[in-house]
Amino acid sequence: MQPQPQRQGPLMTSSPQTQAFGLSRAPLPQPSVSSDLFILQELEKQLLDDDDDDNEPVAAMSGTGSAVTNSEWEETIQQLSSIAAAPSPGPPAAATPTNNNNNNVGMTRSPSNSSSSTASSSASCSPPTPGAASRQLLSEAAVAIADGNHDAAASHLAALKRAANQHGDAEQRLIAMMVAALSSRIVPAASAPAQHLAELCGFEQRAGSQLLQDISPCFRVALHAASVAIVDAVGDHRAIHLVDFDVSLPQHAALIQYLADQPVQGRSLKVTAVTDPSSPFTQSLTASLPAIGERLKKLAERAGVEYRFKVVSCRAAELDASRLCCEPGEAVAVNLAFALSHVPDESVSPANPRDELLRRVRALGPQVVTLVEQELNTNTAPLAARFTDACAHYGAILESLDATLGRETAEKARAEAALSRKAANAVGRDGPDRLERCEVFGKWRARFGMAGFRPVSLGSSIAEQMVAPRVGPVPPGFTVKAENGVLRLCWMGRVVTVASAWR
Template sequence: MSSGFPGGAPDFYASGGIGGRSVAMNNNPHVPYRSQMPGILVDPSSQIVQRRPDWIGKRSLAEFQAQHQQQQQQQQQQQPGLGLLLRSVKPRMYQHASPISPLSPVDYSASISPEFPSVSAGRYGLPLLQQLRPQPIALGNNVMAPRTANLSTVTYPNFPHNRGALQESEPESEKKIMNRLQELEKQLLDDDDVDQEGDAVSVVTHSEWSEAIQSLIIPNQKPISPSSSSSSTSSIASAVPICPKQSAHEAASAISEGMLDAAMESLTRLTLVANARGNSEQRLAAYMASALKSRLSAAENPPPVAELYSKDHIMATQMLYDMSPCFKLGFMAANLAILETTSSEQSAAKFHVLDFDIGQGGQYVNLVHALGARQNGKHTSLKITTIADPSNGGTDERLKVGEDLSQLAERLCISLKFKVVTHKIHELSRESLGCESDEVLVVNLAFKLYKMPDESVTTENPRDELLRRVKSLQPRVVTVVEQEMNANTAPFLTRVNEACAYYGALLDSLDSTVSRDRSERVQVEECLGRKLANSVACEGRDRVERCEVFGKWRARMGMAGFEPRPMSQHIADSMRSRVNSHQRGNPGFTVKEETGGICFGWNGRTLTVASAWR
């Protein structure tokens, strides 16, 4: 068929399947009907009215209008009520439960006979993003076709080609269809009344659309409100881990510079991670925070010092010596040095030990057992003399310790004499101690010197005076066991860093040896908290515990006239075997030799050092 134009080109506008708004022609009663249902995107080319072959030349406006009116009448006769649907109506916005669009789809299936495609959402009932995507079209019998497909190639079961009229599948009267279509038209066209009433159903706010779009982009994430930005920032800041040692250093630095506000801010951060029943870092933070607060309030509320001399503190200190391998092995190393010295002497069966702080006598329980194992049938005589301070009632406690040791020695066939004296340092002499000419004198200074004031506290310098007095006794060997910490003459900030490193390692080591649910461990850690507070918060005579590193002890011993007596390789190997044994085996504990002393530590940090001098 040729077109009506003079060129003679093929007529591609002819009826042959081009979808769109078709016109029923008298000479071709089987032209397929295409309804432009709302929501169905049609090919723009289908909007061009098909020409009849007998239309030649120009037409007047009146002829065109008459022809168009005639076509509509014919169409309405064939499809009653369809013209109402084809009227251009103003889009109306309905409230919808969907989070994407508030527009409510129109269900045509309830008011149109089954010949019409079942469309659940009209053009204005679809969300904006869904209109931009290829949408399937219900074709009946569960047949779906994409909306973007060429409509000329889609077969509609209810719209057969070459038929000018629809076939009714249900016996429904034409009047009933008209009534339903009129109701639908009234709903579609009644927008002005709704707008005048200010019905909130048709109102779509900007926030609703932003939330809807955001839910599409990130389906599982809630919309982000502006007010949540500040809270998210604070939560991120609070999630940053707080280092207890760094916070303690910052607080101490602020205190030393007199910046009290900055110090309180750092202490507040430190308190956030403090927990006296938590892990080792949390427990260290709790004790350090308490110590630094005491330092800040020292002018009004000075830290308590008398509690370091209390019975509970002394008992807890003895528990620490038993629980921590670093302390207990230090005592054992001192005992082995004493046994090696006495075994090389002619009068090895008779020796005298002078001790300035015997405590509960745990060190000498091990010494008595070692003597009983090595005597080989020979009689061994042991004399122990301890110094007591009568002002704090220590004499009775030491006498009780002597009774227990005497009973143990009797079972092991060892002759033991125990004596308690109350001499001052300057009163010490071989005669006042009752030393005999045929006995070997040894002096034990395990964990004693760090509690003696030195020249930085008083001109009397009791620490050096004690060493000089011991030298005058001419002992065969002097054993020294001390904590490895620079907390004597070091400035405040250095002491804080030292305390964090030392007590942090010690608390960590206790986790591997003692269960947390033991009541003894609670007492021991409270004792450590008092020690830490005294080292950090106190100055002058109030700072009772003044630990030094092994290098300084070596210098002090040299100034007092002593020279090192290196411990043998046998002692070092014995200590390593005890650390590596099944009972004490833990890779964290270390034993190493250093310039004549044996160092005991945890994960590379030396905690105690045992040495011998002559």
């Protein structure tokens, strides 16, 4: 399959606010051909090593009431094709300012994850940059490991260590991150797996991940968009019950403020934080919840919103309205921000708690379910393809952190340490030990469709609210695309996170 050409849609609207922010509205995709569904199934099985039942994508599409359209499946095919077709991670962000006649602000672009970039003839004659050469060598090391050639991989990684620098620029830090992740696959210490999992699920990792969500515009703005979607969905209801599976202090603080700004008197917000006793992430989450609840209660008091916070411990199969103490007259909303990727699916658990959780949430009859996840396939993709996607993804996040905060801050160092542990798990672990299993949005869309959900459009009206200063600093290079009813949060053209809503 040939790589898809890069789409060059307008990056911004013409309003002053969205010019400063980088809001874009992508053109609607063209209808797909009738063989797209079969192609998607074959791609998922062959390229992503997907264990889904062959009939499941068709089930998500069947019937006139399906939440998944042919054009959306075509978009997913392009995403899956670009991941598998890329022979190696792309070079670092290229300095190619773009200007057009639509009042766009000039900005640099790096290769998108939804299409393969086309190199110019002049670029092909130029010698490779140090960053491009390092990424090529990283890719060769990953392929060597996948082929079982550990001697060649060790040789490549030894050479790469000279270009790595944990305190250097974004490219050097990425190399250091990926060298460490690949090295763990070659000579794993006896205690390494247990130590890695303890660190990935520990208190410091949770604190660093919360900082990452607060610092990086790709994470922070996506969470704000989910909060706005919740406020829009509950409308004029006075009693709101929010069920959350991974409470984020920045997101809930924004939600409280959005509710306070609405012209509804006597508003109350009840938050139920759900923890799964079988999840390795639960201990650190449970330990952090009392302090988070107290801080949010104080924020709500100042904002004039009646607030209640409680914790419920139950597995996915035990989730129901009575367990959550849902009451008549409440507008129930469910927040699944960066939570589902921590829930095992059918590829690692016969019980498939990921899809079971979605079915249980659907049975609650919520006004809205918000989903925010990274646009990254670390679930069923084989090592080489998984590494290629992860290298570009984490590189974009590191660049966005530099543009937002600069290089040397304690907060950024802590957030990047958490990001490094995520990369080590995504690349360095297999089977049940790979705990964070992200999927591209097309896969999430299929799962929600099979669980009986229909999409709730997050259109340009919500995207236009995602402007500074309300959502925090948004550096040049960051854009929001309102596309097919979802919001795609991008750094230099690459989609990093996707926010969507369902009912």
